[in-house]
Amino acid sequence: MSDITVNPGEGNAASLPLSPAQDLSEVGDWLALLKPRVMSLVVFTGLVGLLLAPGRLHPVLALTAILCIAVGAGAAGAINMWYDRDIDAVMRRTARRPIPAGRIQPGAALGFGISLAIGSVIVMGLATNAVAAAALAFSIAFYVFVYTIWLKRRTPQNIVIGGAAGAFPPVIGWAAVTGDVTLEPLVLFAIIFFWTPPHFWSLSLWAHADYARAGVPMLPVVAGARETRRQILLYTILLAPLGLAPWALGLAGPAYAVVAAALGLGFLWHAIAVWRERQDEAGRSLAGDAAAKRAFRFSLLHLSLLFAALPADRLLFG
Structure with missing residues (x-):
């Protein structure tokens, strides 16, 4: 039997109800x-x-x-x-x-x-x-x-x-x-699929120390920053025209095509900036990975606006 006793009027801290803030x-x-x-x-x-x-x-x-x-x-x-x-x-x-x-x-x-x-x-x-x-x-x-x-x-x-x-x-x-x-949703799948690497690799460029400490083989940790920058650019080059595929398939109209082209070029501009950012011999940024951070933020805007333009185009123009 336990030798710990509790005074009836005092209660046990462990059994006290949680405050609203704790809840x-x-x-x-x-x-x-x-x-x-x-x-x-x-x-x-x-x-x-x-x-x-x-x-x-x-x-x-x-x-x-x-x-x-x-x-x-x-x-x-x-x-x-x-x-x-x-x-x-x-x-x-x-x-x-x-x-x-x-x-x-x-x-x-x-x-x-x-x-x-x-x-x-x-x-x-x-x-x-x-x-x-x-x-x-x-x-x-x-x-x-x-x-x-x-x-x-x-x-x-x-x-x-x-x-x-x-x-x-x-x-x-x-x-x-x-x-x-059918083919139409698979095209939407492909857009997100090719968007994901440049999106996450932009993040991993400035968070590479975290991944290295945890032993996660992200591309900057294994292949280096310079190769990561090259891969970001290559995937973005593939992604930019792919954004126009819904228009080419008739899933969206010309208004969407204009938005998709502008967003694709915008992402490509950011990818080029990541590639050309001032670097040391190993490809590590000399500017605090500012270009990679901007590319990461733009990638979120890119996908959000691209997908928002699809139903908006249909709603406005049929």
Whole structure:
């Protein structure tokens, strides 16, 4: 029997109810597991795929489909944080995440992610169709098993191949309406797929020390900054004309084509600036990676405006 006693009137600090601020903080930690900033882009591109698809989905079912995409993406993010908790703990930009900071237990995070993943796929299947549910399940599995567990710690091509996971949402949104996958959503997939490497490599140029400390073989760590700059430029050269493919296929009109061309040229200008930034002999920036930071910020604007232009073009011009 324990020799620790508590005065009846004093209570036990461990059993005291949480204050409202503590409650909100804990809720915030669970939401942080879902990687909400990443989720917002996933939800947006999934919504665009749904809006562009031929046919009609009841608004309640459409909202349910988008919610399933969001929850599925969040589930993959939570499982990713569970698996990467060791490297997150040694990287400055991730050390304060809920698991490495000790605010959420790893097992609880894993259970949370698995439950959300299974639930999102089941609800997607019930609300829409089996094709959309299968695409959602495949995207979650790809992010967890192919990118997080297999590629991320083994190859500098982790972002190239693993980036496919983030390119699935417009395909899922399209399939939720049509029940199939045709060339049009695959073009949207390709745009995100080729956008991902220059986007993440711009980030990794100025965060390479974090990745090196954690032993993650990002391209700047393995191949050096100069090769990373070259790859950013090459992928952006491929991406710029690819942005015009929806117009060429008749999925969007000339207004979209003008926006896509301007955004493609803008991204290319930033990629050239990254390539030409003042460097030392190893290709490391002598200007604090200012060009890479600007390219990273523009890449977010590029994809957001490009996908926003697709439904806007249809709404305004038919």
